[in-house]
Amino acid sequence: MHALTLNLMVQHLSRLDVSFAALSDPTRRGVLEQLGRSDASITELADRFHMTLTGMKKHVGVLEQAGFVTTQKVGRVRTCKLGLRRLEEEAAWIETYRQLWATRFDALDHVVAALIRKEEMDE
Amino acid sequence: MHALTLNLMVQHLSRLDVSFAALSDPTRRGVLEQLGRSDASITELADRFHMTLTGMKKHVGVLEQAGFVTTQKVGRVRTCKLGLRRLEEEAAWIETYRQLWATRFDALDHVVAALIRKEEMDE
Numbered sequence: 179m180h181a182l183t184l185n186l187m188v189q190h191l192s193r194l195d196v197s198f199a200a201l202s203d204p205t206r207r208g209v210l211e212q213l214g215r216s217d218a219s220i221t222e223l224a225d226r227f228h229m230t231l232t233g234m235k236k237h238v239g240v241l242e243q244a245g246f247v248t249t250q251k252v253g254r255v256r257t258c259k260l261g262l263r264r265l266e267e268e269a270a271w272i273e274t275y276r277q278l279w280a281t282r283f284d285a286l287d288h289v290v291a292a293l294i295r296k297e298e299m300d301e
Numbered sequence: 302m303h304a305l306t307l308n309l310m311v312q313h314l315s316r317l318d319v320s321f322a323a324l325s326d327p328t329r330r331g332v333l334e335q336l337g338r339s340d341a342s343i344t345e346l347a348d349r350f351h352m353t354l355t356g357m358k359k360h361v362g363v364l365e366q367a368g369f370v371t372t373q374k375v376g377r378v379r380t381c382k383l384g385l386r387r388l389e390e391e392a393a394w395i396e397t398y399r400q401l402w403a404t405r406f407d408a409l410d411h412v413v414a415a416l417i418r419k420e421e422m423d424e
Contacts, residue, residue, distance in 0.1 A: 195325050202321035207394070214401025264402045265395050271330070272392050278337025279387045 197268055200244035205229065206237050210246060210260070217259040220249075320391055323367040328352065329360050333369055333383070340382040343372075 200206055205227050212218060212226065224234035238258055241247040245263035249256050323329055328350050335341060335349065347357035361381055364370040368386035372379050 192327070194330065195327060198321045198325035201394075202318050202325060204315070204318060207317065210398055211401065214398065214405055260402055260405055264399055266399075269392070269395050269399065271324075272388050272395065275333055275337065276387055276389075276392065278334065279383055282337055282383055 194267060194271060197244045197246070197263075197265070200240050200246060201268070203237065203240075206241055209234075209237060209241060209258075213247065213258060213260045217257055220256050220258065223258065317390060317394060320367045320369070320386070320388070323363050323369060324391070326360065326363075329364055332360060332364060332381075336370065336381055336383045340380055343379045343381065346381065 208227060209223055212223065218226075220231060220234055220238060223229075223238070224231050227234065229237075238247060238249060242249060242261070245261045246265075247258050248261045249258045251257075331350060332346055335346065341349075343354060343357055343361060346352075346361070347354050350357065352360075361370060361372060365372060365384070368384045369388075370381050371384045372381045374380075
């Protein structure tokens, strides 16, 4: 395989690692849903999810690293908003898998149907 | 909120925790893609992904717990195949998020367009 292609694949893979790991926590998914409705400060998010400021900062850091959130500090307030990554790669991976899955189980359906027909003919 | 609804939501959330965590590893995603093509034994998967049997067993265990893989031992060979979960909930969560995201950025586009129009009229 061409070195550049391999390199891109590895980069792509590790980006999915980071993003799926970011999505594996209910608070972080909740924060994304919340920011989908309106921007919010770390303090507002901490209040809303019944969490310490330190805990919320950590979650926001994980989301920021995955590119899902950007933050901006004005004075003492750090405002969080949705980042530019819109889960397209994650959706694409899941879609590819679902198609594989469907093909695989369709094939199984055909085998089962053939077995049933054979049984009926043998009777 | 009704206790049952809340309970279902929490169950649903923790299932997404488990499944997104399972997907956050390149080997585990690779195993799912591989099993989408054909069933395979733990030994075959370990060979294919250049991994020890113990390492592969651990990965398969994580996928099994998420419901993505089922295994069956016949004699000394444990065969892995795709489980019945087809990432529908994961796809649905991602789709909901993408819609929120699109709405949010569309709204921003309108604000920017309005500002540009205002500027043009002020000139």
